[in-house]
């Protein structure tokens with residue numbers, strides 16, 4: 001017996017790939033999306049009976065609709081959709097490139113919006129379903145050298161909060177996932193210390209348990225997210241000097 005059908009975007013590597021394997025191990029049929037067909041095939045090889053590749057560029061709204069329909073035709077109704085595709089945090093204000101800054105919003109926020117648009121009509125017709133957005137602790141506040149990424153993740157958090165309120169009465173369960181540092185190709189590029197970094201399999205277990213549970217927000221590791229939640233509550237008069245001091249004069 002299957003637990004249901006899940007669709008994960010950004011599942012060709014990192015957190016999404018690990019979550020696909022984790023859900024497959026707990027009885028789910030999992031549709032995995034990303035642009036790179038070869039890497040999707042490698043993810044499939046980790047659980048061939050349960051993981052099914054559906055190549056997709058999340059920035060293409062029509063392609064999201066086509067893929068969602070293909071998944072439902074081949075695997076059945078999508079019970080759980082995890083919009084997880086994302087691009088990273090590398091940014092220097094000394095080389096401010098408007099197109100590059102817009103791209104984070106286009107992929108991270110825009111990709112999630114396209115996915116929601118693709119699954120929502122059928123979920124609403126059924127009066128059930130779960131939608132989760134992978135944001136980040138970086139969405140809690142603007143951080144030095146991370147403004148475009150933080151902005152895209154803050155937008156995703158606000159989107160998830162609003163939709164959770166709108167969709168709960170319609171039987172649809174909306175969640176937000178706010179990870180701290182996880183060792184993936186995205187963070188492999190970082191050249192700064194990443195406190196409390198965890199492995200993708202560990203992140204996937206925490207996400208799966210959170211999605212099976214009842215809380216709106218799935219945030220981990222708690223040691224980092226609680227520090228950042230405390231920073232989130234500080235007035236600007238305290239926040240800016242503190243962050244400047246932590247950043248060691250970079251900001």
Ligand SMILES: NC(=O)c1ccc[n+]([C@@H]2O[C@H](COP(=O)([O-])OP(=O)(O)OC[C@H]3O[C@@H](n4cnc5c(N)ncnc54)[C@H](OP(=O)(O)O)[C@@H]3O)[C@@H](O)[C@H]2O)c1
Nearest residue numbers: 010012014015034035036057058085086136181182184186
């Ligand atoms: N790692 C962390 O510390 C961390 C912390 C907080 C939040 N997150 C978030 O977690 C999510 C997954 O990141 P990760 O760390 O696992 O990084 P990753 O291994 O680089 O995975 C990113 C995924 O997004 C996909 N992707 C990127 N652009 C895409 C596009 N236009 N269309 C479709 N798929 C696209 C990539 O697939 P293709 O290249 O095959 O398209 C890949 O599967 C991201 O949203 C990231 O912001 C990560």
